[in-house]
Amino acid sequence: MQYPEPIARLIASYMNLPGIGQKTATRLAFHTIDMKDEVVNEFAKSLLSVKRDLTFCSVCGNITEEDPCNICSDTTRDRSTILVVEEPKDVMALEKMREYRGLYHVLHGVLSPMEGTGPEDINIPSLIQRLHNDEVTEVILATNATTEGEATAMYLSRLIKPAGIKVTRLAHGLSVGSDIEYADEVTLLKAVEGRREL
Amino acid sequence: MQYPEPIARLIASYMNLPGIGQKTATRLAFHTIDMKDEVVNEFAKSLLSVKRDLTFCSVCGNITEEDPCNICSDTTRDRSTILVVEEPKDVMALEKMREYRGLYHVLHGVLSPMEGTGPEDINIPSLIQRLHNDEVTEVILATNATTEGEATAMYLSRLIKPAGIKVTRLAHGLSVGSDIEYADEVTLLKAVEGRREL
Numbered sequence: 001m002q003y004p005e006p007i008a009r010l011i012a013s014y015m016n017l018p019g020i021g022q023k024t025a026t027r028l029a030f031h032t033i034d035m036k037d038e039v040v041n042e043f044a045k046s047l048l049s050v051k052r053d054l055t056f057c058s059v060c061g062n063i064t065e066e067d068p069c070n071i072c073s074d075t076t077r078d079r080s081t082i083l084v085v086e087e088p089k090d091v092m093a094l095e096k097m098r099e100y101r102g103l104y105h106v107l108h109g110v111l112s113p114m115e116g117t118g119p120e121d122i123n124i125p126s127l128i129q130r131l132h133n134d135e136v137t138e139v140i141l142a143t144n145a146t147t148e149g150e151a152t153a154m155y156l157s158r159l160i161k162p163a164g165i166k167v168t169r170l171a172h173g174l175s176v177g178s179d180i181e182y183a184d185e186v187t188l189l190k191a192v193e194g195r196r197e198l
Numbered sequence: 199m200q201y202p203e204p205i206a207r208l209i210a211s212y213m214n215l216p217g218i219g220q221k222t223a224t225r226l227a228f229h230t231i232d233m234k235d236e237v238v239n240e241f242a243k244s245l246l247s248v249k250r251d252l253t254f255c256s257v258c259g260n261i262t263e264e265d266p267c268n269i270c271s272d273t274t275r276d277r278s279t280i281l282v283v284e285e286p287k288d289v290m291a292l293e294k295m296r297e298y299r300g301l302y303h304v305l306h307g308v309l310s311p312m313e314g315t316g317p318e319d320i321n322i323p324s325l326i327q328r329l330h331n332d333e334v335t336e337v338i339l340a341t342n343a344t345t346e347g348e349a350t351a352m353y354l355s356r357l358i359k360p361a362g363i364k365v366t367r368l369a370h371g372l373s374v375g376s377d378i379e380y381a382d383e384v385t386l387l388k389a390v391e392g393r394r395e396l
Contacts, residue, residue, distance in 0.1 A: 003290060004263050006247040013241040018229050024217075030287050031216050032248055033261065040249050043211040044242040049204040050230055051238050063231065065202050089228050092201060 007033070059130070061106035061123045063088040071095075071104060078102045083140040084127065084156065086110055086149065090142065102140075105130065110148040111155055119155070127156075131165060138166040145172055145190075205231070257328070259304035259321045261286040269293075269302060276300045281338040282325065282354065284308055284347065288340065300338075303328065308346040309353055322354070329363060336364040343370055343388075 002008065007029050014025035032040060056062070057069035064070065071077065071091075081102030085091055091104050109122040119125070130136065139160050143149035157167045173191035174183055183191070200206065205227050212223035230238060254260070255267035262268065269275065269289075279300030283289055289302050307320040317323070328334065337358050341347035355365045371389035372381055381389070 004252060004261060006244065006251045006263070007261070009240070009244040010248045013237075013244045016233065016237055016241065017226050019222075026287070028215050029248065030285070032245065033252060033286075035214065035249075037249055039211075039214055040245055042207075043214065044245040046204065046207040046211045047230065047238055047242040047245070050208045050227065051233075051235055053204045054202060054231060063202060063205070065204070087228070088231075089224070 056106075056108075060104050061088075061108055061126065062091050062104060076101075080135055080137040081140065082127070082130065082136055082138075083142055085142045086144055086152075094142070102138075107143070107152070110143060110146075110152040112148045124156070124159075128159070131160060131163060136165060138168060141167065141169045145186075254304075254306075258302050259286075259306055259324065260289050260302060274299075278333055278335045279338065280325070280328065280334055280336075281340055283340045284342055284350075292340070300336075305341070305350070308341060308344075308350040310346045317353070322357075325354075326357070329358060329361060334363060336366060339365065339367045 003011065003026075010029040010032060011022070011025045014020055014028045015022065020028070053065055054063050055065075055067055057064045057067055057072055059068045059072040062069045062071065066073075078101045082105050083094065083100060083102055084105045084107060085094070086107050086109065088106055091106060094100055094104075105123065105127045107122045107124065107127075109117055111117055111119065111122070131139070139156070141153040141156055143152045153169055157169075160167050171194055172187065173194050174180065174187065180188070201209065208227040208230060209220070209223045212218055212226045213220065218226070251263055252261050253263075253265055255262045255265055255270055257266045257270040260267045260269065264271075276299045280303050281292065281298060281300055282303045282305060283292070284305050284307065286304055289304060292298055292302075303321065303325045305320045305322065305325075307315055309315055309317065309320070329337070337354070339351040339354055341350045351367055355367075358365050369392055370385065371392050372378065372385065378386070
């Protein structure tokens with residue numbers, strides 16, 4: 001016996017999510033059948049809403065309900081600093097620390113010659129445009145510490161520095177609370193390189 | 199900064215699913231934003247459909263699109279045998295082997311004095327009703343090999359046997375392809391108890 005059509009379709013939908021295979025999708029589908037009507041309705045509505053009500057900020061590329069986003073339109077923020085990240089969720093993570101008061105720029109990806117992603121395929125032209133127009137004095141590169149992230153940071157640095165704008169990179173080193181014993185070699189190397197005088 | 203309202207709602211919805219916490223829900227929500235419109239629409243539709251288009255078979259309690267379900271209404275099946283399971287997904291699992299040709303009965307739970315689940319709270323009365331009406335000669339108890347599953351099987355056995363109906367239980371033992379080395383004691387005990395002459 002096949003699963004009834006509605007269950008089979010829901011299993012297929014769950015399998016579109018990352019890290020969810022056939023078995024987990026089946027478990028989730030059967031759990032969905034047992035969930036309250038209101039909860040499932042709300043789930044379906046929130047799925048549609050996230051596609052319909054969200055857009056990308058035309059200034060910084062962040063996900064937002066209104067364009068420009070509430071960070072770009074916040075006049076109390078420091079407009080002389082732009083922090084460049086790969087993805088919108090990086091903005092959310094950085095905003096959680098409630099310390100940074102400058103602006104952001106979301107690249108929506110990284111340079112990757114292997115996958116054919118060049119500067120024009122991610123939000124680099126709009127970043128350069130912003131540097132021309134605005135009173136920016138510092139660009140903080142916060143791409144991830146991966147090969148592509150580092151290469152993208154390097155590329156941006158060479159592109160921006162000649163314009164006389166200060167370019168910085170987030171510090172890499174040991175996580176707060178982590179054991180040296182368990183840190184990987186590259187992190188340790190970065191931690192030694194970036195040591196500070198006490 | 200909080201997540202924009204639509205993302206926060208979707209994260210909350212994902213967190214209603216079993217085994218999905220804050221971090222996974224957030225990852226799934228951001229992945230949803232990047233998914234194609236059609237895929238998300240189909241996901242939302244299949245969620246609603248699974249609640250709207252599925253019902254429980256009034257005869258056996260299985261999940262079905264039509265009542266009675268296509269197993270109960272299949273006249274080619276052996277109506278003298280009823281296989282009792284805990285949940286609809288157990289029916290799907292058993293049907294996959296394409297060997298059993300009798301009927302099913304889904305209890306939708308097990309007896310559990312700890313949680314106050316008595317015979318009236320699960321589909322036991324409807325099972326007894328079927329035994330009165332139908333030409334049933336054998337009831338196969340396929341509740342899970344847990345404490346509650348075993349207790350439910352024992353309870354049903356004592357209830358049904360006096361009516362002169364044969365009551366059997368699925369064999370417990372080593373999984374096919376498994377190593378004795380890694381089997382737990384209870385499974386090994388069941389395997390020895392249930393040994394067969396070659």
